[in-house]
Amino acid sequence: MSGPDLRAVTLVEAVNLALHWEMAHDENVVVLGEDIATNGGVFRATVGLKEAFGYKRVMDTPLAENLIAGTAIGMATQGLRPVAEFQFMGFIYAGMEQIVSHAARMRNRTRGRLHCPLVYRAPFGGGIHAPEHHSESTEALFAHIPGLRVVIPSSPQRAYGLLLAAIRNPDPVLFLEPKRIYRAVTQQVDNNGEALPLDTCFTLREGEDVTLITWGACVLETLQAADRLAAQGITCEVIDVATVSPLDRDTLLCSVAKTGRAVIVHEACRNGGVGAEVAASIAEGAFLDLQAPVVRVTGYDTVMPYYRNEQAYLPQVGDIVEAVEQVIAL
Amino acid sequence: MSGPDLRAVTLVEAVNLALHWEMAHDENVVVLGEDIATNGGVFRATVGLKEAFGYKRVMDTPLAENLIAGTAIGMATQGLRPVAEFQFMGFIYAGMEQIVSHAARMRNRTRGRLHCPLVYRAPFGGGIHAPEHHSESTEALFAHIPGLRVVIPSSPQRAYGLLLAAIRNPDPVLFLEPKRIYRAVTQQVDNNGEALPLDTCFTLREGEDVTLITWGACVLETLQAADRLAAQGITCEVIDVATVSPLDRDTLLCSVAKTGRAVIVHEACRNGGVGAEVAASIAEGAFLDLQAPVVRVTGYDTVMPYYRNEQAYLPQVGDIVEAVEQVIAL
Amino acid sequence: MRQRHEFHVDSVRYLDEHGHPLDDLPSQASDTERVLAAYRNMVLTRTFDAKAIALQRTGKCGTYPSALGHEVIGTAIGQALAASDVFVPYYRDQATHLLRGVTLQEMLLYWGGDERGSAWQACPQDLPVAVPIATQCCHAVGVASAFRIRGEARAVLCCVGDGGTSKGDFLESLNLAGAWHLPVVFVAINNQWAISTPRRLQTGAETIAQKAIGAGLPGHVVDGNDYFASVDVLDAALARAHAGKGATLIEAVTYRLGDHTTADDATRYRDAEELRRAWDRDGVKRLRLWLHDQGLWNADLEQQWQAECKERVEQAVNAYLATEPEPATAMLDSLFETLPAALAGQRERLASRSGGGES
Amino acid sequence: MRQRHEFHVDSVRYLDEHGHPLDDLPSQASDTERVLAAYRNMVLTRTFDAKAIALQRTGKCGTYPSALGHEVIGTAIGQALAASDVFVPYYRDQATHLLRGVTLQEMLLYWGGDERGSAWQACPQDLPVAVPIATQCCHAVGVASAFRIRGEARAVLCCVGDGGTSKGDFLESLNLAGAWHLPVVFVAINNQWAISTPRRLQTGAETIAQKAIGAGLPGHVVDGNDYFASVDVLDAALARAHAGKGATLIEAVTYRLGDHTTADDATRYRDAEELRRAWDRDGVKRLRLWLHDQGLWNADLEQQWQAECKERVEQAVNAYLATEPEPATAMLDSLFETLPAALAGQRERLASRSGGGES
């Protein structure tokens, strides 16, 4: 090819681009899910794949998430690299037994004889005025499952690079796409098939006073909060965790060693969210560095309200700013 | 009745006693699950119920956990108080969608029009030399679900009193029974129908130097560790969390305000376990009281090994002692 | 040595596409009041439906699933159910909800993103709309079990889409209904599509009704655009349930005449010609033609009723639009019967923020 | 206007309880070597089974599910499968595993609480034992899909218990097999019990085979204690799958002659008389009688073969008992292909503790 294939794309387009790239370069990659072939996915993430790679490799399934999860496992044990879509994260629970009891365990169970190089994709999170069950952020349920990676991109570039890494990874990855920012920004992506590293946080912004730790759509509000705080002379280090499990504690602890303060931001409800693990890890690992308690800015411990009240549930820029001011004041 | 009906019972017998009491006193209580009627449950927790209350109220179901979970919801919306058994916690995942998306949400969804006064019982935890999937401790998955209570007894008395409370509770309760200690000890239980409070930690032992926080079967090793440490002149406050969600943070914070140190013990794997929430809550809420980092003694971040190696996975008394010595040294 | 075990399902139709009887009509056809009430409910549903879509298009309502094409079977279900029965819906049962007494305003609140839209006053035991496909089937057998346990001669009717019949919940529930002889009627609303997935990709079975066989239940295919066939089969199945004779699966064949929801664009995956042919089989038109033929209906009555429907819908829309959102604290207040102490702080925080919006 | 859609399943038997043909035997009966190999495998399975139970009773093995009563169908499956096919077992398929090349020692390791018991050398593509009931059915359709996608003429055979046929996984997978014309054969091993739950409480259906109908698949009932009937139906179903003609459901009727597992006591819930009658229908005895009648087997051969089985099992037990447990670090080493950095500390901790036992 001549020169880089640069494209200005949204996050969801980057997902689509990565799928196209990998299907073209690895014939073992197949895609399955509800409405993903002919319709191209309800969010258009898989559009064009069926036309490019045929119905054999791009499969509309019957409506059964447990079946989708389990079929992908069966495929993966035979050397395919299935990328299975849950139409919304709110419908992943029916697939839980397959994910927890099989996808995450097949390699360990068979001492490496069989393994599951598969990706489960699901749009997740609230803020798009959707009906009930269309706004889930339950990444914590999966982060607790040994053998499973949970990866969350928060920009088009990271969506592209991390999805390629996820598909190439020899072990199962739950790839959660923050649908609130599916089309929020456009970024130049070099369509060169280069993956980004898994298991690694991305430091989006360096700062001295406080470490802001977040992932997914909340990266947006967190960066905005960092801007506002910069105007007040407070510099924030902003870290996108990206792989929420296994957790790259080193990057987090290094940052807190420098700043002495941490604020965690996530949309999921607080109790038992991934923020709890992050906070516990920092509180333990950076005990002597901490000048203030690790604070969490999160959703409330309740069901995501229907859309008239969903903004009242979601962490806002002001909440993050307030939390930072609080920990700085200590 | 004349005088108290005192009985020396094991934990699993206490469960059985509470079920008998409540079925006798509330005709809306019904029991369902696999092998629970004629066979009396694979652990004998439901033995005698079918004979006492008939097959109409004590139902052997077909083999389908999703169905069991959902059927109980339907029953509960019509005023019954179903107590549904998952034969092992390792088989609860198929019921996850019903639990997360319906049991925990029905009241909120209908603004109180319908609600789910039901109990899901499941034996959980390892250490009984069982095959794969029979040793799960994934309470964290459920603790993160708003609208659901997660209750774990750790003695015959608490099994009796908490199960009564769970059945009478107007909202769904996941009642996890630590099967490793199903028959470990016998305790006098007064079969008087008196419930114990939910949402409340139980302080099993008072101490000054460190707070040991645990639940379920690990209460046993934690108390043993406290004994050993007492011999070294270290006094431990031992708290049985009992209701792991919603979490009684007040009791925990009060204790740490006194001791300045906390060690959390649980059998589930560490990453994203309930210990993370406990640690994060203490690190935030007792920041100024803490003289040492909050430390967790837990299972490893892996699938519970088959039984030849399960003891290597499970937290041992020595691990707890070592952790306490560590935090005391700081 | 081979032995054969034989099974069957039947399929039922009474009216052709022009509203002409193909056969003697069932006795329900002579209940003029019932038939007219049915027709009126179909038109009301259709009027509401069009309005809800319009509201969504102008940002005044959330994603909405049109019931266009479901009016006949939905109405037949609403009529067949006794008030004391329990209806377990999926999310495209507007026609039935109306007959159960759910108000237009409640329906608007629900799709307008307000939980109070499920706090139905008129049918407090009916289950709310189930969004996770087929999950409601398990609730239906639970409700039916409750009736059986208490010895009540009540029945449950549960709807599920053709897509939903592929999901374990439906199949497991059907099986339990058979094993426990439960008073439940499952109606699989086969509208030929599950979003973009055509019926033929859901299952290799010739009919959905035959899924009853694996559960040991009777199965019927009915033309869900044929009001008389629908009421006939439904009445019989509910009578069976009320009499303690067990469960039934009915496949109601119809067609989703609209997009899947307002978030969907069916032209991406659906043939215009197929849609046109489906309109020829529209059951509302079919019943209107029959009523005309009987002299029970005419253009004037139609115009009057349409005007009345518009008026009712308009009033409901106004009431809906005038409804203030709940305070943000509502998100915690119905989670448990009593707010656990652990959540008190969060409630205070919500209460202290005006509306909970951006600060 | 009513129409009827008709369906059927058939049921097949060749031998009566005394090993006497009820009909002309299928061609497989003339393949003496195959029949003798089958009988030998049944006896080996039964010998192993008794030993595993004895080991458990003396604390040398974990909870073990006896295959007593499953030897015939399990052997027939093992013979019907081609080496290049994939077997997707549940947990009572010892007879089949042996024919796939799984070693007695591997089986002991597995039930003895050692993960290496699933690292099968001889059949690396077969799926491991599935403990969560019916979940393996979804894997089976996934494996079959992989074959179809790659255009390979290989087939998958998946076993599930009668209890397992109530679980969504089985029903969903059956449906997919029908919708996608997958090269998969499901064998529902109907041994009349799911722990303490009798077959009649699992489903109201007269047969399990008829669950095929709802998926648009052919269904067969076969006497799973009748070797000839079993191989006949299995060979045909696998031939169908290999030829790309789609999936089949076979209900193999047998009886669980033992307790559910060594942790169970079936006398609590099962009638002694029922068990006695089931022994009359034992398929191993039945085949032995037939072999005797043909002059292909006799008491001497029986004694020799039993001795050989005992010897093989004894050797495997010795090897098993001599196998050191894995080091504790093994619990992390196969979790991922490469240990993530986040787990390095935990691995160090495990490595630093001698065996990881109590300190």
Ligand SMILES: Cc1ncc(C[n+]2csc(CCOP(=O)(O)OP(=O)(O)O)c2C)c(N)n1
């Ligand atoms: C468990 C689950 N998976 C996916 C979805 C997303 N979804 C909503 S409707 C739908 C199609 C349903 O089709 P069908 O059951 O035929 O009902 P219809 O919409 O045609 O009335 C899907 C896939 C969902 N709501 N629940």
Ligand SMILES: Cc1ncc(C[n+]2csc(CCOP(=O)(O)OP(=O)(O)O)c2C)c(N)n1
């Ligand atoms: C999902 C799940 N639920 C429950 C169990 C516990 N359990 C193990 S075997 C069994 C009965 C299975 O019966 P069946 O499918 O008929 O097989 P069989 O044991 O009779 O061969 C049960 C309930 C399990 N292993 N998995």
Ligand SMILES: [Mg+2]
């Ligand atoms: Mg449909």
Ligand SMILES: [Mg+2]
């Ligand atoms: Mg069985």
